[in-house]
Amino acid sequence: MSTQTKTLTKKEALFEYLVRLADDRLILGHRLSEWCGHGPILEEDIALANVALDYIGHAASLYEYAVEIEGEDRHRDDLVYFRNDVEFKNLKLTELPKGDFGFTIARQFLFASFSYFLYTELSEVEDEQFAGMVKKHLKEVKYHLRHSREWVLRLGDGTEESHERIQDSIDDVWTYVGELFYQDEVDEILQEHNLAADTETFKEEWKELVVDTLEEATLEVPDFDQFMVEGSRQGLHTEHLGHLLAEMQHLRRSYPDGNWQ
């Protein structure tokens, strides 16, 4: 339950919900885009850029709908370039540095598998525009799951080195996955109107998919009940986000009056 005293209106809740979804995808897309030109092989360079493009595209649609809902004549870029660290609501999981290919894949699999269930649920919300957007993106989300899952298998059950690397990454990133299922007042208000997914409904299925995949990849499954970090949805981030935003926003903020479209 939320501790906030002020109750949000449905409109405010939907705006917040869309921004949270969008921030996750923008920031993760940013991290993936850092691979462009640096991938382990040309084919995979192209694949990672595709996923990054998908995420940034999904974020763009979500921001666009968010500012439309808000109705204050803001542009989607205002949300991207002119908010500060604490105003970003993305999960800490998405902002962690890209690490090696093993880390990228570990995070990618955990996020993509969650997104697969989330988007499947969201495609049923009672809001034509929102549901339509989600349905369109679900095709790509399914592919992200396929791509990352196949890589988890290959790295887990590949060489000794790759096994060790991806296991370390899974262990490192684990404390950030609990937050995927975080829900508060925003979710509750929207769920009443069938405008949001209830992550509890697919938590077990998600765990099963994760366990099955990691086991097939001969990897150890960390403890789901271990300590999990929180606070992202309130704008409490790791130190990494500030640097990411400084890079992402500096040009646009340096010349705010220019046409950059």
Add this chain to the structure above:
Amino acid sequence: MSKESKAQEFQERIDNGETIEPKDWMPERYQKQLIRMMSQHAHSEVVGMLPEGNWITRAPSLRRKMILLSKVQDEAGHGLYLYSATETLGASRQEVLDDLLNGRAKYSSIFNYPTLSWADVAVIGWLVDGAAIINQTMLARSSYGPYSRAMVRICKEESFHKKQGYEMVAQMADGTPEQQEMIQDAVDRWWWPTLMMFGPHDEDSPNSAELIKWGVKSKTNDELRQSFVDRHVQEAHAVGLEIPDPDLEYNEETEHWEFGEIDWDEFWNVVRGNGPMNKERMKTRREAHENGKWVRKAAEEYARKQRLQKEKAS
């Protein structure tokens, strides 16, 4: 059939405008020249990702970010198509990559210049991709089938690259004073290196005549450079940008723009590895290759285990 009559028959096929396919007989030198040229072209696409890739995380709008990322990704695709085409001549990607990483192979010198501002991204799309289109449109008619087919595919994508660049150039030229200054500065820095992309003058280009004889190229370096200048001077003027060449003048008789002399010392200096970014570009490529080793190995090992399992099961 003797080698000479084979060679003669080959030349007849070329002169008749026929396409040479991988399994066809071809002179060894034709094959060698193509491997050199095509792998160099492939390396250029891949190294060419780096200068623009430098700005992906800083793109000033979501629209521009998506455009740039997909453009740089396209260049990876171009590299891939070209490595593939080169493989039809018996040169594996491994071998040609090895040549690049060990410094034996060349790539286009234009990518040894740094991208210092966002305007460079716009100008690269406009000028560098614009130059690439002119060169590649010619190569799409090349006598070697796989090369020309790769070029047809690539040319389709290049027109998106140039257009997005020119659109941005026009926007900035029509923008705030800072934007205008930024874009003119980028044009000033990229104009001459772009002209160098077409290579030395015809009389200093030993390969040119042979490549033309074999139908790989159909125009000389200077001819291609001239059509580039004619086109891009017009486009610069259309958006109010200046070309940094005091000798630039329109010749009413020939209907061509005459232009000043390229600084060939700079050209050869960069070719020899002393451009502003040569060492860094190679270091980046080598690092990506080294860091990817364990990944490539893991996937191979997994495939091997899966095959073994399948064999056991059957």
Add this chain to the structure above:
Amino acid sequence: MTKTDEKESKDTQWPLWEVFTQPRDGKPHEHAGNVHAPDAEMALENARDVYARRKEAVNIWVVPSDQIVASKGEDAGPFFDPADDKPYRHPQFYSVPRVSKRRK
């Protein structure tokens, strides 16, 4: 194609696969080019990412030296049908100043 078994300790760029793409339902598959991949699944994924980035294909075949591997029917949706919302990949998306050819 080199058998990976024989040279597993060497760093490679993975074996080569030929890619055939089917542009539309009812059309025959056409040779599109090739990709490197360690196995069939990866070859399909790579072929999709390389040769169907702009929705150029509804189905893909990848063929190593001696066998044909076709994509499965169930993939038809998400696999080959990336959302049609990347207009910026096509040149018609841009508006640029018109340059008329200078005449005498």
